Amino acid sequence: MGQGVLTDTRFADAGLARQGGALHLGGVPLSAIAAEVGTPVFVYNAEAIRERYRSLDQALQPLSRRICYAVKANSTLAVLGILRELGAGADIVSGGELARALAAGFAPERIVFSGVGKSDAELRQAVRTGLGHLNVESVEELHRLGRIAEGAGSDVAVGIRVNPDVTTDTHPYISTGKSGIKFGVPVDQVGAAAAFIARHPRLELTTLAMHLGSQLSDVAPFRQGIERLLELAARLRAEGRHPIGVLDIGGGLGIRYGNEPAMDPERFAQAVVPLLAPSGYTVYLEPGRFLVGSAGVLLTEVLYRKHSGGKEFVVVDAGMNDLVRPSHYHAYHEIVELEAGGRPPVRADVVGPVCETGDFLALDRVLPDVVAGDRLAVLGAGAYGFVMASNYNSRPRPAEVVVDGSDWWVARQRESVEDLYRSERMSP
Numbered sequence: 001m002g003q004g005v006l007t008d009t010r011f012a013d014a015g016l017a018r019q020g021g022a023l024h025l026g027g028v029p030l031s032a033i034a035a036e037v038g039t040p041v042f043v044y045n046a047e048a049i050r051e052r053y054r055s056l057d058q059a060l061q062p063l064s065r066r067i068c069y070a071v072k073a074n075s076t077l078a079v080l081g082i083l084r085e086l087g088a089g090a091d092i093v094s095g096g097e098l099a100r101a102l103a104a105g106f107a108p109e110r111i112v113f114s115g116v117g118k119s120d121a122e123l124r125q126a127v128r129t130g131l132g133h134l135n136v137e138s139v140e141e142l143h144r145l146g147r148i149a150e151g152a153g154s155d156v157a158v159g160i161r162v163n164p165d166v167t168t169d170t171h172p173y174i175s176t177g178k179s180g181i182k183f184g185v186p187v188d189q190v191g192a193a194a195a196f197i198a199r200h201p202r203l204e205l206t207t208l209a210m211h212l213g214s215q216l217s218d219v220a221p222f223r224q225g226i227e228r229l230l231e232l233a234a235r236l237r238a239e240g241r242h243p244i245g246v247l248d249i250g251g252g253l254g255i256r257y258g259n260e261p262a263m264d265p266e267r268f269a270q271a272v273v274p275l276l277a278p279s280g281y282t283v284y285l286e287p288g289r290f291l292v293g294s295a296g297v298l299l300t301e302v303l304y305r306k307h308s309g310g311k312e313f314v315v316v317d318a319g320m321n322d323l324v325r326p327s328h329y330h331a332y333h334e335i336v337e338l339e340a341g342g343r344p345p346v347r348a349d350v351v352g353p354v355c356e357t358g359d360f361l362a363l364d365r366v367l368p369d370v371v372a373g374d375r376l377a378v379l380g381a382g383a384y385g386f387v388m389a390s391n392y393n394s395r396p397r398p399a400e401v402v403v404d405g406s407d408w409w410v411a412r413q414r415e416s417v418e419d420l421y422r423s424e425r426m427s428p
């Protein structure tokens with residue numbers, strides 16, 4: 001399973017290679033990082049992120065475009081800094097992500113704010129900061145935004161996130177463009193929402209937006225969604241009172257974790273550019289996983305081997321609190337040795353230390369017959385990895401490291417045990 005033969009796209013996209021058996025990310029042997037920083041640790045390859053950004057940007061060259069990185073995928077300042085330097089904007093969904101994007105140096109006008117449940121405080125913060133645009137997800141939110149904008153005496157560029165009612169082929173938890181789920185304004189309410197904006201002295205409808213779901217490999221839903229947005233935008237523009245200049249087609253471009261197809265930027269561009277180029281709109285994209293997912297690995301150490309109930313277990317020091325995707329979505333993540341040891345294959349569950357049977361990184365997986373002290377890399381951990389980590393079982397969250405060529409640095413220190421209860425009080 002990927003041992004030694006690191007030629008497939010998962011390894012190439014990450015910038016992973018073996019030199020004399022030792023797994024390298026970029027120019028750095030991962031064992032050196034594990035030895036110095038300890039495990040579990042997330043490691044991201046800056047150059048791999050840059051390559052992904054450039055490949056997408058290049059493929060979409062015929063369009064007037066802006067790639068707004070979906071901060072939720074990985075909001076570590078060092079990662080944000082890499083994308084900002086490339087010219088990306090930022091797509092955020094909370095006041096916390098706004099603060100991070102600003103701290104990483106994104107200009108407010110290059111930030112777009114999406115999300116189905118923005119609080120008053122978050123809306124106020126957004127209005128005060130003067131963002132590129134704010135995607136509203138319900139008519140009620142729009143009314144509230146209108147009151148806040150008037151109160152602040154600030155003009156606000158608004159996008160309506162439309163629910164285009166498009167079916168996608170992804171996990172139901174991350175399918176977001178279908179009627180009957182919580183996201184977006186239903187098509188039949190868009191007219192009323194736009195009319196409210198047109199009447200409002202402080203709001204301006206600059207954008208129609210959608211986000212269909214995450215980890216998509218099929219281009220057909222994008223084409224359907226874009227066609228619906230174009231139709232709606234044409235109808236609203238014909239009214240002559242909406243200066244719509246941007247179509248925000250969301251994120252969701254899938255990557256390869258196992259044997260599933262990935263979204264190739266060229267194939268994506270071939271599907272969407274012919275629809276979008278003649279329209280003359282500036283196109284915004286909000287990719288997260290596509291830019292950072294493959295570029296990250298989670299390093300973990302084998303603590304124990306165990307044989308129980310006719311099964312083999314590999315107990316490692318990373319658990320569901322560090323990387324929740326396997327247990328939450330039954331997501332597949334490739335697992336390889338840091339040092340190829342030529343061990344025979346074994347079929348085992350790779351499990352963490354957390355006190356839940358659902359705490360696993362892989363089930364029924366064929367992997368080398370590793371022993372305590374061996375180190376493993378869990379691939380495809382750059383997106384929705386650390387950001388979804390928790391302190392469950394009072395486990396400090398892992399450190400994060402960035403590799404750039406042959407340099408590397410600790411981008412976030414491992415949490416300490418004291419960090420866990422620093423803000424607590426035992427009595428009044």
Ligand code: LLP
Nearest residue numbers: 070114211214215251252286287288289384
């Ligand atoms: N824009 C909006 C409005 C979104 O809700 C999302 C993701 C994105 C952009 C970025 O999607 P991406 O390009 O990364 O697929 N935790 C899940 C994924 C949740 C995605 C939520 N929304 C996972 O680990 O698979």
